[in-house]
Amino acid sequence: MSNSELSPEEIPGDYGFPFFGAIRDRLDYFYFQGKDEFFRSRMRKYQSTVFKANMPPGPFISSNPNVVILLDAISFPVLFDMSKVEKRNMLDGTYMPSTAFTGGHRACAFLDPSEPNHTILKHWFLSLLAAKRDMFIPTLRSCLTDLFVGLEDELSSKGKAHFNSLSDKLSFDFVFRLLCDHRPSSTILGAKGAKMFDLWIFLQLAPLLSLGFKNKVLNFLEDVILRTFPLPPLLIKSSYKKLYDAFSEHATSILDEAERLGINRDEACHNLVFLAGFNAYGGMKATLPILIKWVGSGGEDLHRQLAREIRSAVRSEGGVTLAALDKMSLTKSVVYEALRIDPPVQFQYGKAKRDMVVRSHDAAFEIKKGEILFGYQPFATKDPKVFDDPEDFVGHRFVAEGEKLLKYVYWSNGREIDDPTVANKQCAGKDLVLLTCRVMLVELFLRYDAFDVECGTLPVGSSVTFKSLTKASGC
DSSP: OOGGGOOEEOOOBOOOSTTHHHHHHHHIIIIISOHHHHHHHHHHHHTSSEEEEEOTTOTTTOSOOEEEEEOSTTTGGGGGOTTTEEOTTOTTSSOOOOGGGGTTOOOGGGSOTTSHHHHHHHHHHHHHHHHTGGGHHHHHHHHHHHHHHHHHHHHHHHSSEEHHHHHHHHHHHHHHHHHHSSOGGGSTTTTOHHHHHHHHHHHHHGGGOOOOOOOHHHHHHHHHHHHSSOOOGGGGHHHHHHHHHHHHHHOHHHHHHHHHTTOOHHHHHHHHHHIIIIIIIHHHHHHHHHHHHHHHHTHHHHHHHHHHHHHHHHHHHTSSOHHHHHTOHHHHHHHHHHHHHSOSOOEEEEEESSOEEEEOSSOEEEEOTTOEEEEEHHHHTTOTTTSSSTTSOOTTTTSGGGGGGGGGOOBTTBOTTSOOOTTSOSOTTHHHHHHHHHHHHHHHHHHEEEEEEEEEEOSSSEEEEEEEEEEOTTO
């Protein structure tokens, strides 16, 4: 039957007994089953990609952990439809960190597009990114030069090089230089800015994380410490003030523009810190290791193809330019594929604005006003009814006719074929993320013919260690 002929069904699943059902699901999610098996086992049990369950953190941090889970490529996009779902205070799902982390202000990421402040703040974000566009490539290339020097030095001295620490430094330096026109090392932050942001982000997301202990006693202690009460903002107060002061002092032109638009300067600066730290730095911290991990898994054959395409385009355009980047169809596809198979932001939430029907591939479900919808993105973007070999990294997946599948790539809190606007919650820096990933690959394969890495998992994202780098002949 076509979707229009499907009769709405009751959503399968249940929430269990109050309090205890949420605790049971939380323990399954973190410790007894693990994240993916938590969703997969329930999908098998209910024979459905849409079902009810509880999502962490649950008691006592979250007052209502009950959600409707969406795990396929057809139902997932309802989370982007601002006519159907509300995003007010839904960034982290069923709880919201204290606004003390952001100077007492609700950052733009926690605002729904229906709120007037969202429109003016996101317009400011989009405007400042547009104003900085000519700085993107030269600033990033300068930072990447430092990263590759560090990689080579560490490989030479230790026989291997931990990519994440070098990538974090690159990410913070790039974001700060882009927004503030200064190297962070020349400010009160020195070399500590990235670590300050790491702790600030961790304290906010701690109820959603597991540190990966293999010991049951440590797991119990972790669950009690991270998910009984929120970790206090006081732990990061002095470091956050340094971050705020650094942006306040060095991003004056950006903050002047915010005031011109009618935004209170203090609120603007806290939002700028959130944009720089949570969105930009935090996004790059997760995304760049993911990119290197999957390109590394492609092996020497993929590396040869990328090197050939990149060097040819750069040579024909006379440098690393937007025109050269636009010619690199395989490079673009590889970036999309990394974001599809391993999206840096895995969760999306929204609260139903009204009674409605949500459809999956083969069923329709009634959603009641006020119900919380949750989408687990790695399952939606590896939907076997949309993608062939969905669990495999296929570098050329989005080349030529494959571009038609981009509407099912959702990493940016929206479809890849859509653009961020003040009326939606799609990442304001979507195009900058794509550009950053492409330039990373360009600089890598201009310098090297191939590389070998070993990978592991972190509470957020992947760990990547370089084992070898084969320099390009003549480099």
